[in-house]
Amino acid sequence: MIKLYGSTTSPYVRRLRIFFANVEHEFIDMQIFEAEDRAFLIKHNPTLKIPMIEDDGQVIFDSRVVFRYLSDKLNYPALTWEQENQLTIIDAANDSFVQMFLIKRSSIDTGEDKMYFSLQRERLETTLAELARLVQEGEFDHWNYPAICLYCLLDWVVFRELHDLSAFPDLLEFHDCHKNHIEVTATDPRA
Ligand SMILES: N[C@@H](CCC(=O)N[C@@H](CS)C(=O)NCC(=O)O)C(=O)O
Known part of the structure; x- marks a missing residue:
């Protein structure tokens, strides 16, 4: 197994x-x-x-x-190149959030005006904005692997209170729309 x-x-x-x-x-x-x-x-x-x-x-x-x-x-179908790009954008945001999270857990102030932090903050803005645009265009309408990855990213951000997502209502709506799948509730980190 x-x-x-x-x-x-x-x-x-x-x-x-x-x-x-x-x-x-x-x-x-x-x-x-x-x-x-x-x-x-x-x-x-x-x-x-x-x-x-x-x-x-x-x-x-x-x-x-x-x-x-x-x-x-x-024997599942391979991802399309568009979906591969979507995953890369999701992973870029996810990696930056993980880095900022670990730095915060190391008691370092991530709000400081340092190049490393500004690069992560800038990437978070560009990736989240692009993901919101893709959601709006219907690219995440099906509950497939890229949509699962996007959901897990957003739910982790909400769970750990890493970022204010109110500037991205499409992302919040997407998050809300998928919260009741059985496999989502079964893997809720808050449970
Ligand atoms: N590219 C990796 C990223 C995995 C990753 O960053 N995992 C985090 C947990 S969310 C981790 O293990 N971090 C430990 C560390 O950075 O020391 C993947 O897609 O599996």
Whole structure:
């Protein structure tokens, strides 16, 4: 059986848990900043990031590659180039949010006027604005993998109170519209 290593709060893990909803798998909930699980990660995954999977001895790192691996295995259609770009935009925003979150958890003031922080803030504005435009154009009307990834990003931002999304009503509406899927409620990090 496929083993999915992750945590209940990571938006990158949650997208796979939702995508894996109909695939038999074991979910291993890790505390990656605590000694025992960190030692496991160091041994098996040099990126020291979750998610990762293990399937029949094959270890795969990175949500995007795991998605590709599983799509191949299940004969799902590949993403279009437009969808690949949508994922890149979602991941760019997600990575910047993760960085800012970890910096804040290191007790550093991310509001400071520093180049690194302005680059992240600028990227968050451009990526969120583009995602809002794509939502408005109907690009996320189907509950497919890119839409799942967008939902997980937005719900994590709301859950961790990382950004005021009120300037992006389309994103808030999209978020609200998808909150009741069974696989979404089953993976709610607040539960
Ligand atoms: N590109 C990776 C990003 C994964 C990622 O950033 N995961 C975070 C958790 S949300 C992590 O493990 N961070 C640990 C760290 O940065 O030290 C993916 O898509 O899987």
